[in-house]
Amino acid sequence: MKGDRISQPATSPIPKTLQAEFARELKKLSRSAKQRIELMLKAAHRIDDSLISEIQSVLEQELGHERARRFIERYLPIFWERGAAFAGRMLKKYGIEVRIPSSMFSILDQETLDQLKNLQLDLVKSLTDEQKKKLALKIREGLLAGKSVREITKDALEVVEETKWKIERIVRTETARTFNLAAADRYERAGIKRWRWLTALDERVCPVCSSRHGRIISDKTQLPPHGSHPNCRCTIVPYLPKSREKKPEPEIVEITGDKELDERISRALSDYENLLREEGSFSRALNRFIHREPISVSEAEKRGKEYIRFFGKGGPEDVRSYIQNVLPYRINSKVVERAGKVKIRTTAGRTYKGRYYHSRREIQISKHYGEKERTFMHEYGHHLDHTLYLEETRKFFIARVKKHGYRLEMLRKHEQYSHLGFDIFHFDGFDHIDPYAGRIYLGTYVDEHYKRLRKLVDNPKLIEIDPDIRNNFHTELLSVGMEYFTKEELMKELWEKDRELFGFILSLLRGK
Structure with missing residues (x-):
């Protein structure tokens, strides 16, 4: 049995479409009540206690127990079934399988469900009673203030309209x-009678829930959602004591030929894929991997503010938000500190999405293109390449082009880069991801670049054996790889296409 480890940010995988559908059906009751009340008020020549009672009766009929019951009885079992299925998936990760009776629900399920249905019906009932009192108060206030029937009608309908949002909150x-x-x-x-409380650990999490992330609970009355606020997104996973069994050492695969680097990449992949099996999410697995242990919301916020200081207050607003709220979960703070400060500036240029200037440590991002966060990650990859990981990147790059026969060709050969000039070359080895990752730069100055390029075109193997070229080239390898760590679906794409490169970037994001 696998041992327990505190999980990284998570929210209940409750289908939002089902939630929205359930809320929409319940809100129809409010809409029906509103239409009936509007007709009654418009037809009234005078408003008195008798009319108020009739209006309150409409609210009771339209929003009361019986009308709400059919929706609650239809949807509640669906959410119960989804919760049970989620728990089954979590247990399978620990090698535990729970056999459920052939019928959808057991007697115990049904008892609990009946209690939950009654709770929801009571909430709707209390909502109805509250609205009835509010409605009567609004109408009487209008009469005392000498308002017209039209004005009183408007005030009354606002009370009924308010019900829709309260219903949505109850549903969530x-x-x-x-x-x-x-x-x-x-x-x-x-x-298993103990569970861990998990929350999303993002900017929307309240302080009460974030303080409970990772807490072990055993009392069902203490389960999420937390009573301090509506719309709680927290969930639970099973808690199992840590296993004392020693984990097997990962197999060290030769990737670059450098023993130390290959060990780092192999370990990174092994550790990450274990976490991926536990978490079921590339982003959550990355969060656990790069920090080696979870970080709290307050800690992430603190690191986010530190990152902003490293990058300055310039650049597009969405990039600044990404740096402060997402980057702390994507890269270890020690790596950011070691790489040092870099400024970000927004430009009006249309010829490029972004640029990195090593001499002045500046990232420029054009305001005219989308996916600015991805552009930022690409250019920050250049910063890491120049400041921390140049030698590691060269080793990985040489090993890959060697494996593909040192094939050097013009980048414009590929359709998506057909607009580029005849003097821009790349090595094959990354075409399955993006041929741009194989692009090479052979010196700081233009004349240096072309001098070495002429030699390299004649003999591509010089990338490895000629010290003048071997020790003076840069690539787009790290920057293109970093792009794939911008968001979940891109991480999955890179992992499926090139596990070696995925593991290489992983090892750099965590640092030594």
């Missing part, structure tokens, strides 16, 4: 409760 909070109770039920059936 109570579906989370149903989901997590179902998960806890499945964990208990597997003999």
Whole structure:
């Protein structure tokens, strides 16, 4: 059995489309009540207590127990089933399988579900009672103020309209409760009576929930959602004591021929893929991998502010937000510190998305293109290449082009780069990802570059054996690789296309 490790940020995988559908059906009740009340008020010549009672009766009919019951009874079992299925997937990661009766719900499930249904019906009932009182108060206030029937009608309908948003809040909070109770039920059936509380650890998490991230709980009354606020997104995973069994050493694969570097890459891949199996998310696995242990929201915020100081207050707003709120989960702070400060500037240029100037340590990002966060990660890759990882990148690059027969060719051969000049070359070895990753720069100055390029075109093997070329080239390898760590789907794409490069970037993001 695998040992427990505190998980990184997570939210309940409750289908948002189902939540929205459930809320939409319940909100239809409010819309129906609004239409009936509007007709009654418009048809009224005078407003008195008798009319107020009739209006309150409409609210009771349209929003009361019986109308709401059919929606609650339709959707609540679906969320229970989803919570149970989620728990089953979590348990499988620990090698535990819970057999559920052939019928959808057992007697115990049904008892709990009935309690949850009654809770939701009570919430709708209390909502109805509250709105009835509010409605009567609004109408009487309007009468005392001498308002017209039209003005009173408007005030009354605002009270009913308010119900829609309260219904949505009830749906979000109570579906989370149903989901997590179902998960806890499945964990208990597997003999697990303690769970870890997980939250998203993003900018939307409240201080109460962030303080509970990773906490071990055993009391069902303490399960998320937390009562301090609505729309809680927290969830639970099973807690198992750490296994004392020694983990097997990862197999060291020859990737670059450099023993130390190959060991770092192999270990990075092995550690990360273990975390990926546990987390089921590339981003959450990366969060755990680069920090070696989870970081709290307050710690991430602190690091985000430090990162902003490193990058300055310039650059596009969405890039600054990415640096402060996402980058702390993407790269170890020690790597950022070692790489040193770099300024970001927004430019009006249309000929490029971004540029990095090593001499003045500046990243420029054009305001005319989208995916600015991806452009930032690309250019920051150049910064890391120049300041920290030049030798490692050269070793990886040479090993890859050697494996592909030192094939040097013009980049414009590829359709997406057909607009480039005849003097821009790249090595094959990265075409399955992006041929641009194989582009080479052979010196700081133009004349140096062309002098070495002429030699290299005649004999591409000089990239490895000629010290003048071997020790003076840069590539787009690291910058293109960094782009893939901008977001979840890109990480998955790189992992599927090139695990060696994925592991190489991983090792650099965590640092030594």
